[in-house]
Amino acid sequence: MEKGRVLIVDDDPIVRDVLSNILGSVGGYGTDVAVDGLEGVEKVRTHEYDMVFTDLTMPRLNGMDLLRETKRINPSLSVVVITSFSTIESAINAMKEGARDFITKPFNINTVISVADKIVGEKRLLGRLSSPLDSQATIGRLNTELFSNLHEIGMFHTITTELDGMYSNKEIYEKIVEMTARLLVVKEASFGIVENGSLKIECGLGVLQRHIPIDGSLFERVLQSGNYYIALPGEVNPHTGVPLASPFFSIPFIMNDDAFAVLSLSNKADGTAFTESEISLALAFAKKAALRIENNALYEVFYNNLVNTLKALVTSIEARDVYTRHHSERVVSYSLQIADVMGVPAEEKDVIRFGGYLHDIGKIGVRDTVLLKPGRLTDEEMAEIRQHPVIGDNIIKPIKFFPKERELIRHHHEKVDGSGYPDGLEGEQTPLIVRIIQVADTYDAMTSSRPYRRALSHEVAVAELIRCMNTQFDAEAVRAFLQTSAGRGGANGD
Ligand SMILES: [Fe+2]
Incomplete structure (x- = not known):
């Protein structure tokens, strides 16, 4: 069954053929043609159509005049203007005169059919509404349709947002x-x-x-x-x-x-x-979901590249300094053990895994002569070293992905009594995972050799952590550390 009757008015036989094919064979419409405006008007007067597609420039009677005549003969008959991009302005003028829509050459099959479907769909709807027969039932049915459409749209929105x-x-x-x-x-x-x-x-x-x-x-x-x-x-x-x-x-x-x-x-x-x-x-x-999968794939490639670049940066910093080689890996390992004891959720552990690895990334901005100085540091040099959490934060800041890792980098030298740097944050002003890193970082620093001193023994380092509970370190995090295998004296937690 035909979806509707369409009249195509154009002096170009190719356009008439192409449009007839699109609307007829593909779109399922019955089609009729007229070779110019005059024949078009004649057919509108003598035949029944659901819509008219018309060219604008034609011999004998142009499209604008055809539009006006059609509106006079049958005001409810929709006219769609055929135009090319160069003459789109005249199509807009035609719409001001009452044309329903316009399509552009070369034709996009889907556009042509959806324009036709929209017009015919609306015409049917209006037809049902204006029919005096059983209008109550029609309105009821339309309401149900509308409700179901709204329901579908709402559901679609929810899914795509999810x-x-x-x-x-x-x-x-x-x-x-x-x-x-x-x-x-x-x-x-x-x-x-x-x-x-x-x-x-x-x-x-x-x-x-x-x-x-x-x-x-x-x-x-x-x-x-x-x-x-x-x-x-x-x-x-x-x-x-x-x-x-x-x-x-x-x-x-x-x-x-x-x-x-x-x-x-x-x-x-x-x-x-x-x-x-x-x-x-x-x-x-499906279209929306495919896009999501594509974005995801791009995101994964980008994210992995970024993570690898940042890790390479940390490796290069550690390569400068034999004393801190593998320090970041050990800090992550100790921190994860503490996190396990304290029941830290998996997402937070991911932050420890990556942020912990990057915690000293700001040392890239500290001069070798200061970072690798074999003796005691002057106040000035100490101040330069103390810049590294802020430098690290600034390195990560432009990358919007890692807000929690940034906190970890910026605050790993804070102390619970507020005497740390750079911001002097106290106790729970820093998140738990930051307080965990503080313990792990300090333990590893104490038990590694430095240019100016030898490594402290495990026992001495642990005694120091316990002595500084509640002043430098979160007491819970220290207690949790003591329960880990690293805290009990097993290297790297094995
Ligand atoms: Fe540090």
């Missing part, structure tokens, strides 16, 4: 399956990634997680075409190899023009076919 906050691919895949299954109310859903000629099902609802050979399956068709496909009952279910009992909807996920994954939805709970609005909802969601 996706934005996700950085783990596994989590994103699970969300894609869970959400689309809920949106389209299907009993079976799966998300698979292309891997060595198979589709590796990463996440599935009601289907087995396994590798499905792509060759010859309907996944091959979806991946090669880059378009969604709805397999009908009787076609082979790629998950089970047996004929489908209900429609099977597959959507390719595309990154850099490459289809890299397939989302499949099947077995609707109510046994019906997928509706147009369900299909477009799932496609919009």
Whole structure:
């Protein structure tokens, strides 16, 4: 059945042919053509159409005059203007005169069809509203439709916002399956990634997680075409190899023009076919999710590069100074042991892992003659060394990713009684993980040799930590350290 009747008015036969094909063969509309404005007006007067597409510059009667005449003959008939980018201003003038929309040459098939669909959809809606028959029921039905649309839009918004906050691919895949299954109310859903000629099902609802050979399956068709496909009952279910009992909807996920994954939805709970609005909802969601995965991949590459660069910087600082070699690694190891005893959450431990490694990164800004001086430091030199937490903070500041690591770098020389530097923060003014690092850093500094003194023994260092509980160090963190294997005298916690 035709979606509607369209009149195409243009003096260029190629434009008439192309538009007729797009609207007719692809769009599902019935089409009629007129070779100029005069014939167009004649046809509007004598035939029924749902909309008119018209060129502006034509012999005998131009598009503007056709528009005015059409509005006079049938005010509710929508006119869409055909234009090129160079004459877009005249299209806008036409809209001021009552044209509904315009399309530009060369035509984008999807745009042309969505313009037509929008106009016809609205016309049907208005038709139903103005029909005196059973208007109460119509309004009720429209309200239900509106409510369901709003519900879908709201849900779509929630899902896409949730996706934005996700950085783990596994989590994103699970969300894609869970959400689309809920949106389209299907009993079976799966998300698979292309891997060595198979589709590796990463996440599935009601289907087995396994590798499905792509060759010859309907996944091959979806991946090669880059378009969604709805397999009908009787076609082979790629998950089970047996004929489908209900429609099977597959959507390719595309990154850099490459289809890299397939989302499949099947077995609707109510046994019906997928509706147009369900299909477009799932496609919009898939587009958004693919973008999220792409961003994630870019983010991961960028993040890993950044982490490696910063770590290389720390290694190069430690390479300058034989006395502090591997100091950062040991501080991280001691801190993680303390964190385990104190039950610090996993995300905070990640901050310790990376921020602890970087804690002395600001030493890059301290001169070798000061950093490596074999004797006691002058007050001035001491002041220069004490700049390193601030320098480190300034190095990390422009990179917006690491706010907690920055705190750790800036405050690792604070003391709980407020006598530390650079900000003289007291006790819980610094986060717990910073207080943990303070203990680990000091212990390692005491038990490592320095240019001006030999390493202290484990016992002496521990006695010093205990003596300075509540003045320099957080008492809980010290007590926790004493329970770790490093705190009990086992090197590096083994
Ligand atoms: Fe330091």
